[in-house]
Amino acid sequence: MTDIILDKTQSKRIPDNKVQVSHEDNHLRRADLNLLTVFDAVMQLQNITRAARMLGMSQPAVSNAVSRLKNMFSDELFVRSGRGIEPTARAHQLYGPIRQALQLVTNELPGLCFDPQTSRRQFAITISSPLDLLLAPKILGVLKQHSRSVTLNIGSLISDNIENQLRYQELEFVIDYRSIDRADYYNQKLFEDELVLISSNNHPRIQQQASQSYYFKEKHAVVRLNGPSSFSFPYYNKPETHKRVCYQGASLFSVMEIVSQTEMIAVVPKWLSQQSAERLNLKIDRLPWINNKITSYLSWHESASKDKGHLWMKELLMQNISLP
Known part of the structure; x- marks a missing residue:
């Protein structure tokens, strides 16, 4: 007896030897x-x-x-x-x-499992600067404790193509001071940084506690404002604040070096200023007149959300990332 297939669009029974197979x-x-x-x-x-x-x-x-x-x-x-x-x-x-x-x-695939003790999987993650300095050594140390065979490649450059890199799993995760506000991306808050104002200890006009008037009058050094993940952009994106910018560095490290040798001031995370204050002879002041909190996020694309290895790495990151 000849098997038949029902073509619902024509409501006819078509013998299987008449079914057309596409070139594709x-x-x-x-x-x-x-x-x-x-x-x-x-x-x-x-x-x-x-x-x-x-x-x-x-x-x-x-x-x-x-x-x-x-x-x-x-x-x-x-x-x-x-x-x-x-x-x-x-x-x-x-x-x-x-x-x-x-x-x-x-x-x-049924029965698939991820065993970090035997897997040779290689993960890729981008951690924006200066968070890479804070987090990369800790993440690599924790990974070594949990697996000797899984490897992790860490970069710090946030490219204009970062969303597609996550979508197509060229990267598994990105850690940044901005979230990816798209419906098919997930963003997990990690922690809040406190921002402070730094100046040289030799600054001629900021000998005591820095004030709001100093903040709005002095020249500022910032991380370049045209980057895809500029740390400084939210604080200098208006004409009245942008005009105070006199130096745009590639990273906060170059910004702090410039501040230590000039009369410019800068806004940086508190933990970073504390690590560098003594070496660079910097003065640290609070910033109560602006929003001095900035959130860091762990972001990934939904296409990886069912991947067991991805889930394992996500939990490892979320459980071990915090401010010192």
């Missing part, structure tokens, strides 16, 4: 999707030998898989660079969607 379906069936896991590993590690070790494959087998990937996507994908390899522009373009697709499939 045929093309997908011919593709070896196992190669995508090799692509993901090589993109993460950018080294054939390390990728083979992570995948439990031989180096020649991974090299052969990379050659087949080149044919599949009609692109070189990787070129030699020193002792490793460097992805092409096409590889970077493919990485996000492929990584997201693999993660979606992995999340639905």
Whole structure:
């Protein structure tokens, strides 16, 4: 007896030997999707030998898989660079969607678990400056206590493409002084920093307690205001405050150095000023006339919210991040 399929749009019974298979379906069936896991590993590690070790494959087998990937996507994908390899522009373009697709499939596999004691997973996180100075050593220390095989790559540059990096899981998390206010992103408050005013101990006009009048009259040093995650922007984004800015540094460290050697003043987190006050001969004053609290956030994209490894790392971060 011939099996039949009901075409609901036409309300007719169509024999299965008449069903049309699209060109896209045929093309997908011919593709070896196992190669995508090799692509993901090589993109993460950018080294054939390390990728083979992570995948439990031989180096020649991974090299052969990379050659087949080149044919599949009609692109070189990787070129030699020193002792490793460097992805092409096409590889970077493919990485996000492929990584997201693999993660979606992995999340639905029954019985899947994440064991931090045996996993060789590599996580990537960006911590904006100056929070990287405060948090990165502590996070790496805690990770070492909980897993010897999981690795964590930490960067401090918040790029204009940070939302897509999270969406396509090129990054798992970002820690920053701003939240990502989009419906498909999650933001967890970590802690509040207290902001203080710093000046040189040799400043000729601020010998005693700094006042509001000094704050609005003196020249200010700030972190560059046009960056995607400027620490200073919320405090200097109006014409009347922007005109006080005389120096824009790449980081708060360069800002503090300038303040220590000039008559400029700056707004910085209290913990950072306390770490640097003695070395740089800085004076620290409270800031009661502005909103002197700033919140730090842990942010991630919803596409990773069911990933067991991601959940483990999120809990590790949230339980161990705090002000000193």
